[in-house]
Structure formats: C-alpha cells, structure tokens
Amino acid sequence: MQDQPTPVELINAVAEFLRADVAPQLSGHAAFKLRVGLNALDLVVRQLTHEASGDAAEIERLSKLLGTSGSLDDLNRLLSARIASGEMGFQTPGLTEHVWQTTMDKLAIDQPNYASYKRERDGS
Amino acid sequence: MTIESAIKTGIACWFPGATGIDRLAQLSGGASQETWSFDVLHPSGNIAVILRRAPSGYGAAPGRAAGLEAEAVLMQQACEAGIPSPRVRYVLRGEDSLGSGFIMDRVEGETIPRKILRDAEFANARNMLASQLGTVIAGIHALEKSRLPKLRLMTVAGELDDLAAEYKSFDWPRPVFDLALRWLHDNAPAPADSVTLVHGDFRHGNLIIGPEGIRAVLDWELAHFGDPMEDLGWICVNSWRFGEIDKPVGGLGSREDLFAAYEAAAGRAVDVPRVMFWETLGTLRWGIMCCGMMQRFRAGPDYSMERAMIGRRASETEIDLLRLLAPRRRA
Numbered sequence: 001m002q003d004q005p006t007p008v009e010l011i012n013a014v015a016e017f018l019r020a021d022v023a024p025q026l027s028g029h030a031a032f033k034l035r036v037g038l039n040a041l042d043l044v045v046r047q048l049t050h051e052a053s054g055d056a057a058e059i060e061r062l063s064k065l066l067g068t069s070g071s072l073d074d075l076n077r078l079l080s081a082r083i084a085s086g087e088m089g090f091q092t093p094g095l096t097e098h099v100w101q102t103t104m105d106k107l108a109i110d111q112p113n114y115a116s117y118k119r120e121r122d123g124s
Numbered sequence: 125m126t127i128e129s130a131i132k133t134g135i136a137c138w139f140p141g142a143t144g145i146d147r148l149a150q151l152s153g154g155a156s157q158e159t160w161s162f163d164v165l166h167p168s169g170n171i172a173v174i175l176r177r178a179p180s181g182y183g184a185a186p187g188r189a190a191g192l193e194a195e196a197v198l199m200q201q202a203c204e205a206g207i208p209s210p211r212v213r214y215v216l217r218g219e220d221s222l223g224s225g226f227i228m229d230r231v232e233g234e235t236i237p238r239k240i241l242r243d244a245e246f247a248n249a250r251n252m253l254a255s256q257l258g259t260v261i262a263g264i265h266a267l268e269k270s271r272l273p274k275l276r277l278m279t280v281a282g283e284l285d286d287l288a289a290e291y292k293s294f295d296w297p298r299p300v301f302d303l304a305l306r307w308l309h310d311n312a313p314a315p316a317d318s319v320t321l322v323h324g325d326f327r328h329g330n331l332i333i334g335p336e337g338i339r340a341v342l343d344w345e346l347a348h349f350g351d352p353m354e355d356l357g358w359i360c361v362n363s364w365r366f367g368e369i370d371k372p373v374g375g376l377g378s379r380e381d382l383f384a385a386y387e388a389a390a391g392r393a394v395d396v397p398r399v400m401f402w403e404t405l406g407t408l409r410w411g412i413m414c415c416g417m418m419q420r421f422r423a424g425p426d427y428s429m430e431r432a433m434i435g436r437r438a439s440e441t442e443i444d445l446l447r448l449l450a451p452r453r454r455a
Contacts, residue, residue: 073297080299083303086306110439115369
C-alpha cells in the first residue's frame with residue numbers, strides 16, 4: 001500500500017499553486033499554455049476519481065451484450081469488430097443504451113463542459 | 125538564410141519600390157506549413173501582408189492537401205469572382221529560397237469563435253452570418269472549373285475508405301466510430317448530380333469576421349472537387365458551434381437561413397438529407413482528426429500539451445454522432 005497524500009491530492013495541490021500563484025504572472029502564449037496544462041491536470045483528477053467505477057460498469061455491460069468475458073480492451077475490440085462486420089448495430093437490444101452510457105462516462109472525464117454533454121446529462 | 129533575410133532580399137523584386145519590411149512575426153506553424161505576418165515598407169504607403177509557406181522539403185502535398193501554389197490560384201480566382209478573399213500579391217519561386225508558398229494581403233478582423241459568437245461588437249454580424257455564409261459558399265461552388273488548378277476528386281466511397289483506414293491505423297477500439305462508419309456506408313447517397321469546387325474546410329478559424337460580417341475566406345488547403353453539399357454539411361458540424369448548439373451554422377444561425385441564401389445565390393436546390401449525411405460524416409472526420417493529433421503527439425517531434433489534449437476531445441464527436449444517429453427520446 002502506498003502512502004498518503006494520494007495522487008489526486010498531490011495533483012490538486014500543484015494545480016492550485018499554478019492557478020493561484022503562477023497564472024497571474026503569465027501573459028500571452030505562456031498563459032494560454034498554462035490554461036491547457038491546468039485543464040489536463042483537472043482531467044487527470046477526474047479520471048483518477050471516476051475511472052474505476054466507470055470501467056467496472058462498462059465491463060459488466062459489455063460482457064452481457066457480447067455474451068463473453070475478458071478485459072475492457074478485449075471486449076471493446078470485439079464489440080468494434082461485430083459492429084464493423086454488421087453482426088451488431090443500433091438494432092441490437094441494449095447496444096444503444098450501452099454506447100450512450102459509455103460515452104456519457106467518457107465525457108464526464110474528458111469534457112464535462114461540452115454543451116452536448118450538459119444537454120444530455122441535464123435532460124433539458 | 126533566415127526567413128527575415130530571405131524576405132528582405134526579395135522584397136524589392138516582389139513589391140517594386142519597396143524599401144524593406146517591419147514587424148515580422150510568426151503567427152502559426154507546424155512541421156509542414158508556416159504563417160508569417162509583416163509590413164512591406166513602401167513610399168506610397170505600407171502594405172500589411174501575410175506569408176504562407178511550406179519550407180523546402182515539405183513542398184510535396186501530403187495526401188489531401190491541395191498545395192500552396194494551388195491555394196494561391198484558388199484565392200486569386202475567388203477574389204476576382206467577388207468572394208471575400210485576400211488579394212494574392214506574390215507566389216514564391218525557387219530562387220526566393222523560402223520553399224513554396226505565397227504572399228497575400230492581411231485582412232484585419234476576428235477568427236476566434238468565442239469572440240465572434242459572444243462579443244457585443246459582432247451582434248449585428250451574427251444576425252446576418254448564416255445567410256452570408258450561404259451566399260459565399262454558393263460563390264465558391266460557382267467558380268469556373270476550367271480556370272482552377274488540378275485538384276483531387278472526392279467521392280463518398282473514397283472518403284469513407286480513407287476515414288476507415290485512418291481509424292483502423294490507430295488500433296484503438298471506438299464502437300461509436302464503428303457505428304458511424306456503418307451508418308455512413310448504409311446511407312451513402314448516390315453520386316452527386318453536379319460536381320463543383322468544394323472549399324473543404326469552411327468553418328470558424330478559417331473565416332475572418334468583422335462587425336459588418338464576413339471579410340475573408342482563408343485556408344483553401346483542403347479544396348477539392350466533389351459534392352457541393354459537403355461544404356453545407358461541414359459548416360453545420362456541432363464541433364464548430366462552440367457551445368451554441370441550437371444554432372447549427374457555426375453557432376450563428378439556422379440551417380434554413382443558410383440553405384435559403386445558398387439556393388438564391390446558387391440557383392441549385394439544397395438536398396437536405398445529403399447535407400445531413402455530410403454533417404454526420406464531418407462529425408466523424410473531426411473525431412478521427414482529434415485521434416490523429418493524439419497519434420502525432422505520441423510519435424513526436426511535435427510533442428505538445430495542446431495536441432495531447434485535443435486527443436481527449438474525440439469523445440465530443442462521439443456524443444454528437446449519437447445525438448445524430450441514436451437520439452434519446454425524452455418524456
């Protein structure tokens with residue numbers, strides 16, 4: 001078992017320093033790059049926080065959908081292949097719900113401020 | 125020879141009477157293409173210009189690109205046809221030691237989407253732009269083919285093959301992309317009745333906007349011959365709405381306004397299902413381009429955070445593809 005603080009706590013501490021102390025000292029391209037960097041750190045924190053539960057649920061859905069077990073990578077490759085071959089598609093029961101849920105879980109980590117995502121999440 | 129000395133050496137020849145240059149600055153640059161800005165010092169008034177160039181060794185157009193010489197001809201033809209377009213001042217030659225490229229007038233204005241979509245000074249322009257863009261696209265499609273450079277012909281089948289091959293090369297499963305490719309195959313329209321010049325990248329970032337509306341169409345790098353409906357679909361891809369998702373035309377206005385203006389100017393009916401097909405294809409294409417940025421980030425040498433983070437925007441196109449192809453029903 002690794003000691004504390006956790007990776008999330010460490011990244012948040014660094015991000016807070018960059019945001020509060022470094023950002024005000026920068027301008028122009030360097031300020032832009034720092035914003036991109038902070039966005040990346042925030043994304044990593046979201047992933048570290050939510051990835052495990054999302055992946056577990058995705059594996060469960062994929063196993064049921066495909067009728068087999070395997071790693072997340074294996075199962076996604078199999079689903080891709082079956083869609084590409086025409087064996088599975090939007091007409092397959094449960095597939096649409098699965099890809100929607102998986103995509104929502106990705107957006108929650110990648111780009112939670114993306115307008116399409118917010119519209120779907122809030123149902124408004 | 126540095127860029128600066130090469131420009132200084134050539135300037136009096138390119139702009140007769142010019143005495144030098146000032147305010148040389150690089151605006152953007154990748155491995156293959158650079159954009160520079162400078163002022164030509166001239167006794168009868170300085171001239172603000174832009175240099176687009178591909179350094180020697182990068183001149184050969186990789187894959188899809190029309191090439192800078194072709195771009196120069198296209199912009200000149202567009203300008204002469206009354207399409208908002210900067211005047212091309214000079215096309216580089218071998219003896220200029222600057223690679224391939226051209227010099228054009230610098231058009232002042234805004235290209236940053238968030239400013240165009242939100243700032244008060246563009247409020248008036250926003251009301252007109254969906255129509256204006258329809259008119260401008262019609263003008264591009266009307267350019268006389270016999271006067272244009274040799275460009276590739278894009279077909280739906282060829283484009284789908286290219287997209288599928290590129291997606292496959294990433295070796296990373298994305299079931300939503302597979303669903304989209306499948307849908308596009310199953311719903312591919314018959315070959316277009318009319319084949320025209322297609323700008324190929326008509327969207328925010330490549331349009332200079334002023335408070336009175338569109339001032340210039342830039343970046344003809346992806347121009348080709350093909351289905352004119354492609355440009356109308358691409359400008360409606362959700363990725364170019366920058367949050368204004370209920371205004372399909374670049375976050376500015378409605379499809380109806382775009383189509384009405386296009387039909388009035390082009391004298392050609394808009395085939396709406398065909399435009400929707402291209403919008404869907406365009407959404408997938410942008411997603412695959414995002415994945416490509418990630419690949420280049422990994423492969424180097426352009427190791428950059430921005431590229432890496434664009435890789436994490438591919439999922440934006442997945443949700444947009446699902447909204448197009450499998451919209452969720454709500455009570």
